[in-house]
Amino acid sequence: METACRPNGAGGSKKSRKDRMRIFQKMGIPGPEPNFLFGNLLEFQKVPLYKKHQEWKQKYGTTYGYYEGPTPVLVTSDVNILEEVFVKQFNNFHARKLWPVQVDPDKDEDVHMFFARGRRWKRLRGVVNPAFSAAKIRKMTPTLNECINHLLDVMRDTANKTSHKTVELLDIFRRLTLDTILRCEVGIDQNSLKNPDDPILNHCKGVINDTVKTPWLYLLGFLFPSLHCVWITLYKFLHNIKCNSAFWLEDRMREVVSMRRILTNEHRNDLMQQMLDAQFTSDSVQDLEKEASKISNPYKKFLKSMTNEEIVSHALLFLLAGYETTSTTLAYLFFELSQNPHVQQRLRLEIMAVLPRGYHTIEYDDLKQLTYLDYVIWETLRKYPLASTVTARQCMRDCTVGNMQIPMGMLVHANLWDVHYDPTHWGEDPQAFNPLRFMPEQRRKRHATAWMPFGGGPRACAGIRFALLQLKMVVSKVLRDFDFYPSDKLIVPLPLKQGATILPAEGVHLSARRRGSALSEAGLRRGSVMTGIPLADWIGMRRKSLREEDFGCEISPLEHSDNNSRKASLTENLLKRNDTVTIRCNSKENRRNSLLENQLTSEAKSHMRRASVIKGIELLTKDSVGRGLKLTAINFDTKNYKHNLFNLRDVYFNGQPDIDNTMGISTMPEELLGEMPHLKSKSVLRRGSAVPDLESVNEIELIESFKPREKSFILENTMDVFDEIDVMKKSNYTSERLHKRRGSG
Numbered sequence: 001m002e003t004a005c006r007p008n009g010a011g012g013s014k015k016s017r018k019d020r021m022r023i024f025q026k027m028g029i030p031g032p033e034p035n036f037l038f039g040n041l042l043e044f045q046k047v048p049l050y051k052k053h054q055e056w057k058q059k060y061g062t063t064y065g066y067y068e069g070p071t072p073v074l075v076t077s078d079v080n081i082l083e084e085v086f087v088k089q090f091n092n093f094h095a096r097k098l099w100p101v102q103v104d105p106d107k108d109e110d111v112h113m114f115f116a117r118g119r120r121w122k123r124l125r126g127v128v129n130p131a132f133s134a135a136k137i138r139k140m141t142p143t144l145n146e147c148i149n150h151l152l153d154v155m156r157d158t159a160n161k162t163s164h165k166t167v168e169l170l171d172i173f174r175r176l177t178l179d180t181i182l183r184c185e186v187g188i189d190q191n192s193l194k195n196p197d198d199p200i201l202n203h204c205k206g207v208i209n210d211t212v213k214t215p216w217l218y219l220l221g222f223l224f225p226s227l228h229c230v231w232i233t234l235y236k237f238l239h240n241i242k243c244n245s246a247f248w249l250e251d252r253m254r255e256v257v258s259m260r261r262i263l264t265n266e267h268r269n270d271l272m273q274q275m276l277d278a279q280f281t282s283d284s285v286q287d288l289e290k291e292a293s294k295i296s297n298p299y300k301k302f303l304k305s306m307t308n309e310e311i312v313s314h315a316l317l318f319l320l321a322g323y324e325t326t327s328t329t330l331a332y333l334f335f336e337l338s339q340n341p342h343v344q345q346r347l348r349l350e351i352m353a354v355l356p357r358g359y360h361t362i363e364y365d366d367l368k369q370l371t372y373l374d375y376v377i378w379e380t381l382r383k384y385p386l387a388s389t390v391t392a393r394q395c396m397r398d399c400t401v402g403n404m405q406i407p408m409g410m411l412v413h414a415n416l417w418d419v420h421y422d423p424t425h426w427g428e429d430p431q432a433f434n435p436l437r438f439m440p441e442q443r444r445k446r447h448a449t450a451w452m453p454f455g456g457g458p459r460a461c462a463g464i465r466f467a468l469l470q471l472k473m474v475v476s477k478v479l480r481d482f483d484f485y486p487s488d489k490l491i492v493p494l495p496l497k498q499g500a501t502i503l504p505a506e507g508v509h510l511s512a513r514r515r516g517s518a519l520s521e522a523g524l525r526r527g528s529v530m531t532g533i534p535l536a537d538w539i540g541m542r543r544k545s546l547r548e549e550d551f552g553c554e555i556s557p558l559e560h561s562d563n564n565s566r567k568a569s570l571t572e573n574l575l576k577r578n579d580t581v582t583i584r585c586n587s588k589e590n591r592r593n594s595l596l597e598n599q600l601t602s603e604a605k606s607h608m609r610r611a612s613v614i615k616g617i618e619l620l621t622k623d624s625v626g627r628g629l630k631l632t633a634i635n636f637d638t639k640n641y642k643h644n645l646f647n648l649r650d651v652y653f654n655g656q657p658d659i660d661n662t663m664g665i666s667t668m669p670e671e672l673l674g675e676m677p678h679l680k681s682k683s684v685l686r687r688g689s690a691v692p693d694l695e696s697v698n699e700i701e702l703i704e705s706f707k708p709r710e711k712s713f714i715l716e717n718t719m720d721v722f723d724e725i726d727v728m729k730k731s732n733y734t735s736e737r738l739h740k741r742r743g744s745g
C-alpha cells in the first residue's frame with residue numbers, strides 16, 4: 001500500500017479536462033451527460049446525493065458514472081464490485097474521497113485517520129484500534145450507565161412538561177451521545193443533557209449545520225481540484241475571521257490535550273490516554289515519517305506513534321463521529337418502534353426478561369442475550385444507512401475490477417440506499433421494518449456486502465463496538481421505562497435531509513409515556529427488601545391501581561394478619577382464580593402434576609405470606625413481565641419448605657407447559673435468603689447489590705433461566721407464542737374468554 005499523490009481526476013493531471021470527462025463513455029458505462037465546467041454537480045443543488053444516486057440507478061442500472069467537476073465517480077450497488085473495492089482490493093482503494101476544502105491527507109499536520117491514507121492511515125488506525133477493543137469498550141459500561149440514567153431523568157422531565165408527553169428524540173439523543181463521548185474519550189463531565197445551551201453542544205450543532213449547507217467555496221473546490229492549496233488557505237482565512245464551530249472545537253480539544261499532559265499522574269483509562277501514550281517525540285509529521293522510513297519495517301516501530309496535532313485532530317474526529325451518528329440511529333430506531341408497536345412490544349418483552357427494571361446498572365454480558373435487540377438495531381441501520389455519504393473510495397492505482405479497467409483517481413461510491421433496499425437481498429418488502437430479516441438462517445443466505453451501514457473492509461467504522469454498545473444500552477434502558485407513540489408533531493414518512501450524514505429534517509417527535517412502575521406506585525423504593533409484610537402491604541396498595549376487568553376478579557385487601565378468617569378468605573380468593581391460573585405443586589414425586597388445593601397442607605394453605613407471595617407473583621407477572629401474556633401455571637417446590645415460603649416457581653406462558661416456553665420466577669423474601677445462601681449468591685448478590693426489590697427478584701429468575709439457552713432463543717423458539725399473543729391482544733381474546741368462563745359475558 002503506497003501513498004500516492006493527490007490524484008486530480010482519473011488518469012492523473014496529464015489528461016485534458018475534456019478527456020477526463022469522457023472516461024465513462026470510453027469504458028462503456030452509462031450515466032448522465034456532464035457539463036464541461038460543473039460535470040453533474042448542479043444536479044445536486046435541489047436533490048441530495050443519496051436520492052440522486054437512487055434516481056440514477058432507476059435510469060442507468062446498478063453501475064453508472066457521473067462527474068463532480070472533472071472527477072469521475074463510479075456509483076454501484078453491485079455487491080460483488082463493492083466487495084472487490086472495499087475488501088479484496090483494499091491496497092488499490094485505500095483512500096477516501098477527498099473533499100475540496102479539507103486538509104491535505106499526506107502533508108498537513110492535523111490529519112486524522114478518517115482522511116489519512118496509505119502508510120499514514122495504517123499508523124493512525126494502529127494507535128487507535130486498541131482503544132476500541134472489546135475489553136476497553138466493556139470498561140466504558142459504567143460511564144454509559146450513568147449517562148443514560150441522566151437521559152432518563154431528562155426524558156421524564158421533558159415529557160412531563162408537555163400535555164401529550166412529546167419529546168424530540170434527535171435533540172435529546174444528541175445531548176446524550178455528546179456527554180458520553182466526552183466522558184469516554186477525554187474524561188470531561190459536560191452534562192449537556194441538563195444544559196441544552198452548553199457551548200460544546202452548540203458548536204457541534206454548528207459543525208453539523210455547516211455540512212448541510214453547500215457554500216460557494218466547496219463548489220469552486222470541486223470544479224478546480226488542482227487548486228486545492230488555494231481553497232484550503234482561503235477557507236482557513238475566512239473561518240478565522242468569522243468564528244467557525246469546527247475550529248472552536250479543535251481549540252477546546254487542544255486545551256484538553258495540554259491539560260491532560262500536565263496531569264501526568266492521572267493515568268486514565270480512556271481514548272485520549274491511549275493516544276497520549278503513543279505520542280511521538282517531535283511535533284512534525286514529516287519527522288515521524290522520516291524516522292519511519294529509516295527502518296526496514298516502518299509499521300513495526302512507529303505503529304503506535306502520533307504527533308500532537310494528530311492527537312488533537314483525532315479528539316475532534318471522535319467527538320463529532322460519536323455525537324452525530326449514534327444519536328441519529330437512535331432517533332430512527334425509536335421512530336420505527338413508534339410505527340411498529342408489535343416490534344416495540346416484543347423488544348420490550350425480551351429486554352424485561354433479561355434486564356428487569358429493578359436493575360439500574362446494565363452489565364456488558366447481559367446485552368449478549370438480547371438477540372432481538374440486535375436485529376432491531378441492524379434493521380434500523382439497514383433502512384437508514386445514514387453514513388452512506390462517506391462510503392466511497394478513491395482508486396490509487398490503475399486496476400481491474402470485474403470487467404472494468406478502473407483508472408487511478410476515479411472515485412467509487414457505494415450506493416448503499418439501493419443495496420439496502422434491493423429485493424434480491426431483502427425480499428419483496430424492503431420498505432417494511434422487519435427485524436426478523438436478520439435471523440441467522442436469513443443472514444447466512446445473504447451476500448456479506450449487502451449490509452454495510454458501517455462501511456466495509458479494513459477502513460470500516462472504527463467505532464462500531466462503541467456505537468453498538470451505546471445503542472443497545474440506551475434502547476434497553478429507555479424502553480423499560482417508556483412507551484412510545486407517534487405524536488401530533490411527527491411527520492410520516494419522516495422527511496430526511498443530507499449533511500455529513502442523512503438525518504431527520506424535522507427531528508423525531510414522539511409521545512413518551514412513562515410505564516407505570518408497580519413499586520413506585522406502591523411508594524416503595526427500588527432495592528428495598530420485600531418480606532411477607534411489606535409485600536402484603538404492597539399488594540394492598542397495588543390492587544387499588546388495577547382495574548377489576550384487568551385483573552379478572554375481585555381482589556380482597558391483603559394485610560399481614562394473624563386473623564384466621566382473613567387467611568381463609570385470602571386462600572379462597574386465590575382459588576377463585578383457578579379459571580385463569582392453575583397453581584401446581586412441584587413435589588419430588590409429582591412434579592408439575594397436582595393442583596394446589598389438593599396438595600397443600602392446611603397450614604401451608606392458610607399461611608398469609610404464602611398467599612401474599614402468590615398473589616404478588618400474579619400481580620407482578622401481569623404488571624411487568626407478563627404484559628399481554630397469560631399466566632397459566634405456577635410451580636413451586638414443597639420439598640424445601642422453610643417457613644412455608646416458596647423458593648422457585650416456573651411460570652408457563654400461553655398454556656404450554658413446555659420447557660422452551662417456560663420462564664422461571666422466584667421471590668426471595670428475606671428469611672428465605674437467610675436459609676438459602678446459594679440463592680443469595682446466585683441470584684441476588686450476583687450483581688453486588690443490596691437485595692433487589694421484588695420486581696427485580698421476580699425477574700432475576702428469568703435471567704437465570706434464559707442464560708443456558710441458545711443465544712437466539714427468544715426470537716426463534718418463541719416466535720409463534722409471541723405472535724399468538726399479539727393476535728390475542730388485538731382481539732381482546734383473553735378478557736373475552738375470562739368473562740365467558742366466569743359466566744359474566
Ligand code: HEM
Pocket residue numbers: 113114115125181317318319321322323325326329386387388390391392452453454455456457458459460461462463464466467
Ligand atoms: C451508528 C453509529 C455509526 C455509524 C452508522 C458509523 C458509520 C461509519 C461509516 C459508514 C464509516 C465509513 C466506513 C468506510 O468508509 O468503509 C465510518 C468511519 C469511521 N467511524 Fe463511524 N459510525 C458510527 C459511529 C462511530 C463512532 C461512535 C465513532 C467513534 C467514537 C466512529 C468513528 C469512526 C472512524 C474513526 C471512522 C474512520 C475509519 C477509517 O477511516 O479508518 N464511528 N463510520
